[in-house]
Amino acid sequence: MSVPRGGRTGASRSGRTEATKQKLFDAALRLVGERGAAGVTVDEIAAEAGVAKGTVYYNFGSKDALVEALLRHGVDLLSERLRRASALTDPSAALEATVDEALGFFAEYPSFAQLLVSEMWRTPGAWRETLELLRDDIALILRGVLDRLAESGRLPAGVQPATAAAALFGTLLVVALDWHVFHPERTKEDVRESVIVLIRGVAGQSGR
Template sequence: MSAPSPRQRRKDARPQELLDAALALFVEKGFAATRSEEIAARAGVAKGTLYRYYPSKDELFKAMVRDNLSVHIAESAAQAAQYEGPIANLLAQMMQAWWAKVGHGNAGGVCKIMMVEARHFPELARFYVDEVITPSKALIGGLVQRGIARGEFRPVPVEPTVHMLIAPMLHMLLHEHSFGAHDSCHEAMSAEDLLDAQMALLLHGLLAQPPRT
């Protein structure tokens, strides 16, 4: 069987090139302000080529969310399903891994876009809730419930606890993709350090027998 030609390889790569171009432009300009022809030009193709792969800007956005966020949620869920160690350790590892894969790069900007523009695009907002928010809350909530069932965590209301775990991450995402480049303390206080501090504070409140200092 002969190897694919350069033309075929480029054709096969186009969907990913379009997703990468869309992510970069959506983060730079926002969803509403980004035009389809700009995405096509950034990817080096004609506008008609874009529509052959993604029929509308909305569908392109959905594919970009799946490519940059949904896949990491699914990976974390698979990891959690096989994990047998302390839930506190897994929560801390997942927060750090999520920041490394999503929060620190352009993908984290998608969360900011949805918080800013969701009200103007209700269909995309519903999609984002179903694709990102609901699975994320179910994953973290399931871990909190497992910790309670094992006696590792004290009995706490799961839903508010999930929000407490997620909220600092959202704060860092907003900071990273708005004031981050202009904050004089940005380099001195890393997101990783903030996550460590957050988990130490929250988990010592969750543990049935907090460690002695």
């Protein structure tokens, strides 16, 4: 009994659990990204992580909770990186850096991109609430960049930052996935350049 309720810092002395959780994250991400959350069994995740099934339940309580933790973990990483990139002083440079960072992240964790795209817009879904928070988190960062761009007059009149942020996020996610799934032969630089040129058309004849 007495599962250490993962309140906040649960990190105990041994650090054994943290390592186990990480192994489970990695394994789950790999499998869930490929076949969808519903298409993967807890037994498979445990096997992939080289751990007994019970360990999954000891650490996360349920399959749903594991996936939820996975979503949070991934978005935390992503938003951390985006936040950093978007902090550049020049708005156009910030936008480009953010785009670059997002593409890099999705290239690094394609399974996460797949998980995100397949669960984000599911209507009742077990992770509705979490996903809504995560979406707002990312959308806010993108909005921040776009708002600053608008302030400096580099966004065409009539573009609504909220819609543009959603569009930008969708574009990045889908371009990254399309690259990974349908055109893996392209180089990162190639894709990156295409998107940036595209973006620059809308939002900033700044740089060169």
